[in-house]
Amino acid sequence: MADEPLVLGIETSCDETGVGVVRGTTLLADAIASSVDEHARFGGVVPEVASRAHLEAMVPTIERALKEAGVSPRDLDGIAVTAGPGLAGALLVGVSAAKAYAYALGKPLYGVNHLASHICVDQLEHGALPEPTMALLVSGGHSSLLLSTDITSDVRPMGATIDDAAGEAFDKIARVLNLGFPGGPVIDRYAREGDPNAIAFPRGLTGPRDPAYDFSFSGLKTAVARWIEAKRAAGEGVPVRDVSASFQEAVVDVLTRKAVRACKDEGVDHLMIGGGVAANSRLRALAQERCEAAGIRLRVPRPKLCTDNGAMVAALGAEMVARGRAASDWDLSADSSLPVTDPHVPGTGHSHDHVHEVSRENLYS
Amino acid sequence: MLLLALDTATPAVTVALHDGSDVIASSSQVDARRHGELLLPAVDRVLAEAGLRLDAVTGIVAGIGPGPYTGLRVGLMTADTFGLALGVPVHGVCTLDGLAYAADLEGPFVVATDARRKEVYWARYADSRTRLTDPAVDRPADIAGQVAGLPAVGAGALLYPDTFPKAHEPEHVSAAALASLAAEKLAAGEELAEPRPLYLRRPDAQVPKNYKVVTPK
Numbered sequence: 001m002a003d004e005p006l007v008l009g010i011e012t013s014c015d016e017t018g019v020g021v022v023r024g025t026t027l028l029a030d031a032i033a034s035s036v037d038e039h040a041r042f043g044g045v046v047p048e049v050a051s052r053a054h055l056e057a058m059v060p061t062i063e064r065a066l067k068e069a070g071v072s073p074r075d076l077d078g079i080a081v082t083a084g085p086g087l088a089g090a091l092l093v094g095v096s097a098a099k100a101y102a103y104a105l106g107k108p109l110y111g112v113n114h115l116a117s118h119i120c121v122d123q124l125e126h127g128a129l130p131e132p133t134m135a136l137l138v139s140g141g142h143s144s145l146l147l148s149t150d151i152t153s154d155v156r157p158m159g160a161t162i163d164d165a166a167g168e169a170f171d172k173i174a175r176v177l178n179l180g181f182p183g184g185p186v187i188d189r190y191a192r193e194g195d196p197n198a199i200a201f202p203r204g205l206t207g208p209r210d211p212a213y214d215f216s217f218s219g220l221k222t223a224v225a226r227w228i229e230a231k232r233a234a235g236e237g238v239p240v241r242d243v244s245a246s247f248q249e250a251v252v253d254v255l256t257r258k259a260v261r262a263c264k265d266e267g268v269d270h271l272m273i274g275g276g277v278a279a280n281s282r283l284r285a286l287a288q289e290r291c292e293a294a295g296i297r298l299r300v301p302r303p304k305l306c307t308d309n310g311a312m313v314a315a316l317g318a319e320m321v322a323r324g325r326a327a328s329d330w331d332l333s334a335d336s337s338l339p340v341t342d343p344h345v346p347g348t349g350h351s352h353d354h355v356h357e358v359s360r361e362n363l364y365s
Numbered sequence: 366m367l368l369l370a371l372d373t374a375t376p377a378v379t380v381a382l383h384d385g386s387d388v389i390a391s392s393s394q395v396d397a398r399r400h401g402e403l404l405l406p407a408v409d410r411v412l413a414e415a416g417l418r419l420d421a422v423t424g425i426v427a428g429i430g431p432g433p434y435t436g437l438r439v440g441l442m443t444a445d446t447f448g449l450a451l452g453v454p455v456h457g458v459c460t461l462d463g464l465a466y467a468a469d470l471e472g473p474f475v476v477a478t479d480a481r482r483k484e485v486y487w488a489r490y491a492d493s494r495t496r497l498t499d500p501a502v503d504r505p506a507d508i509a510g511q512v513a514g515l516p517a518v519g520a521g522a523l524l525y526p527d528t529f530p531k532a533h534e535p536e537h538v539s540a541a542a543l544a545s546l547a548a549e550k551l552a553a554g555e556e557l558a559e560p561r562p563l564y565l566r567r568p569d570a571q572v573p574k575n576y577k578v579v580t581p582k
């Protein structure tokens with residue numbers, strides 16, 4: 001247990017400043033500062049507002065995480081940071097902090113992939129990831145089906161949204177219904193009192209010739225907005241609960257149907273669901289039902305670990321250390337479109353190894 | 366005293382070490398789009414040149430701008446985090462003041478840096494150590510009357526000769542100047558600024574279309 005790598009992880013790809021500390025697959029701290037309230041009046045995340053908030057929140061959030069974990073920074077085995085994908089300016093704040101922290105402490109730096117981190121976080125909840133694992137990642141920024149045989153080196157995209165992310169559709173429908181931002185939690189709440197079969201909204205990309213694992217939520221979003229506008233034009237009240245329930249059902253029906261099908265097709269008996277939309281109660285319930293029926297074991301972390309956080313980055317960083325993956329170089333850059341197939345950004349090893357060696361033996365020995 | 370100074374508020378990524386009496390090592394690279402990549406290796410190089418380790422540093426000096434935000438934050442975040450890890454104070458110095466110090470002029474003059482969007486960040490100085498106005502962001506044509514007849518330094522001045530006909534070097538700030546200025550002020554017992562960014566503009570409150578879409582292709 002004490003031999004397991006102790007890693008601090010930093011996440012700033014969107015509007016949450018997250019700093020987590022893990023030891024191996026054990027969660028020690030998960031500190032978050034969110035700028036979500038500052039974005040609410042714009043109905044979406046404003047990149048510059050998020051970047052400014054990250055800069056202000058970073059040092060206090062690192063301090064809070066270390067205190068919560070009860071560890072000294074000198075005992076860390078590495079610093080991990082989200083190198084991408086995400087908002088470029090926001091990512092750069094976290095990458096700058098992680099580099100400076102790792103350098104000053106003489107620790108190796110691991111620039112890791114945000115999407116792989118969303119998968120790896122489940123190790124903190126349910127233990128080591130089965131290999132292979134099928135993962136459904138759904139949030140305001142991503143909707144993808146990923147297959148991983150080794151989370152540190154092999155993540156394959158099975159399918160992804162061709163237009164809006166699932167969480168984005170929730171935000172947009174909430175806006176049409178005047179329910180505020182973010183839309184996920186409030187629609188979930190109204191949907192609980194509504195009838196999911198009240199209105200037959202379309203299921204995108206579910207025809208026989210459509211790509212089996214890709215998603216589309218743009219058509220659904222338009223259909224729901226039109227339906228609401230027609231009601232309003234006719235001077236009728238909009239049944240918010242039924243609209244919420246029927247819209248939500250259309251989203252989670254497609255997500256779970258395609259995820260279960262991918263598991264069956266690939267012979268994978270585990271499905272992991274992550275990302276902010278994984279907090280949706282109906283998604284969790286329907287996934288559970290369909291996985292049970294198909295003999296698939298479902299793994300969904302608690303909601304706080306599903307949304308963006310630093311612990312997920314630390315979890316993947318710890319796995320990188322445990323599997324002896326190469327650290328990143330000091331010139332690591334933030335890559336807003338880091339491909340999902342790159343779980344981390346290893347260094348080229350030139351000046352880098354030398355620098356790490358120098359730092360490691362000199363600083364606090 | 367050993368100060369590590371850094372500034373990323375202009376296209377220059379600049380780092381220097383100052384031992385209280387002299388600059389003992391420095392590095393400046395001009396590349397407006399690679400602040401994030403260049404800064405840490407530059408710190409490492411400067412320390413190696415001086416034969417010192419980061420934990421010998423007794424204070425950090427960071428240029429607080431004004432400057433284009435994305436680059437500006439790289440330096441400030443790095444400085445903040447160094448301060449946290451090393452347990453040393455982090456001081457802020459206005460980037461325009463660093464340029465003014467490097468200009469080494471006796472009489473009144475103007476410092477202007479490129480604020481993009483056809484604007485400049487600027488301030489007026491009585492001499493190299495005395496700023497007369499708060500840093501501001503304006504279109505060159507709109508401040509022509511306020512800077513008329515004055516010598517000017519900085520990339521913003523060099524970029525707009527109609528407004529700044531007497532523009533000359535230095536073009537970019539150097540951390541060496543920033544460090545020297547900070548060392549002088551600290552020795553005189555003066556308070557330095559908090560290491561917080563001078564943005565001068567409110568954030569563009571626009572949610573981009575398809576915000577947050579980071580889906581793999």
Ligand SMILES: [Zn+2]
Binds near residue numbers: 114118141276307
């Ligand atoms: Zn995410």
